[in-house]
Amino acid sequence: MLVDAHAHLLPRDYPADAPECFPRMEPIDGDTVRTLLFGAVRFRARDVFFDAERRIAAQDASGVDVEVVTPMPPLLRYDLPAAEGLSLARYVNEFAGTLCSADRTRLVGFGMVPMQDPDAATAELAAIQEQGLHGVEIASNVLGVSIGDERFLPFFAEAERLDLPVFVHAMPAMTDRLPASAMGTYVVGLEGALAAASMIAGGTAGKCPDLRISFSHAAGGFPLMLPRAQYFWGGAWNEEPVVPERAIAHDDGPSPIEYARRFYYDSLVFDRRAIRYLIDLLGHDRLLVGSDFPAMPREDPAGRTLLGMDLPAAVLDAITAGNALRWLGLPPP
Numbered sequence: 001m002l003v004d005a006h007a008h009l010l011p012r013d014y015p016a017d018a019p020e021c022f023p024r025m026e027p028i029d030g031d032t033v034r035t036l037l038f039g040a041v042r043f044r045a046r047d048v049f050f051d052a053e054r055r056i057a058a059q060d061a062s063g064v065d066v067e068v069v070t071p072m073p074p075l076l077r078y079d080l081p082a083a084e085g086l087s088l089a090r091y092v093n094e095f096a097g098t099l100c101s102a103d104r105t106r107l108v109g110f111g112m113v114p115m116q117d118p119d120a121a122t123a124e125l126a127a128i129q130e131q132g133l134h135g136v137e138i139a140s141n142v143l144g145v146s147i148g149d150e151r152f153l154p155f156f157a158e159a160e161r162l163d164l165p166v167f168v169h170a171m172p173a174m175t176d177r178l179p180a181s182a183m184g185t186y187v188v189g190l191e192g193a194l195a196a197a198s199m200i201a202g203g204t205a206g207k208c209p210d211l212r213i214s215f216s217h218a219a220g221g222f223p224l225m226l227p228r229a230q231y232f233w234g235g236a237w238n239e240e241p242v243v244p245e246r247a248i249a250h251d252d253g254p255s256p257i258e259y260a261r262r263f264y265y266d267s268l269v270f271d272r273r274a275i276r277y278l279i280d281l282l283g284h285d286r287l288l289v290g291s292d293f294p295a296m297p298r299e300d301p302a303g304r305t306l307l308g309m310d311l312p313a314a315v316l317d318a319i320t321a322g323n324a325l326r327w328l329g330l331p332p333p
Contacts, residue, residue: 003066003324006266006290010072011095012050021084041074048294052102063301070110070137073169078116078142085114097131110135115142122155139171140195148198156208165212165327168195192220205259212327214264223281229256264327266290272305284315288324
């Protein structure tokens, strides 16, 4: 069994009388492709984004049994006024529910919320569940503020209370430290790292121990930052016992690596050497398959790199399916 825990959807259309803040999906004559127009975004969207039949056929063609479908990241527009952001989220969530209703054994839908208004976002979590959606997607920052900031703690506490899994998608924040061409590569990697680190450093991971949260692209550079954080916490190399006289940032709680091993990470890191590092540092029980499909092409077949790594059967089964089902709170098949 293979679960793709990182895939995306786009609504096919938006109402003719939709608020001006809504995106548009312009048809292309003689083609099933549509163009997403949303602020500065111009994106050519294939019909697999919004057609359930085509979507399931694509799963079959690439060896995917279940797909977690989340809103395409450009829809997470936290710069909109809160009321407009809520209206857009509700429309996208309704579409997600409709798309997944075609076959809920193959399509597991996540919704979105207006994180620019933490109170409204928190209140909307129950509505997401009531719509039959299985979790919520958020961006790695909210208008430049990392998700581990204390203002978002009630949101995560409510997700934990509702037993609702969270998917954090790395999203570029404005920076002039790198050229614009690096936004989708290096900056996304930095954002994933900052998001995961903020959940630990800001205290949310400690206050929400049962929160089921996953990070796209293995939280970017976060796994390489962890050993340094561990050293500052414990004063020792290689996760050895604490050396009190060397510890700089020690506390009585779990270590940074122990917190990090509560999170889940999709293993879309494009290199078997990186996957081996993730297994060694975080544990094979923390990793999921992800593809970013259909924004990016899947490997053929899905998970090809993982399948070719000669991993023990139990490890491979965990990464391809078992961990994702545990993150989602679904029973094994």
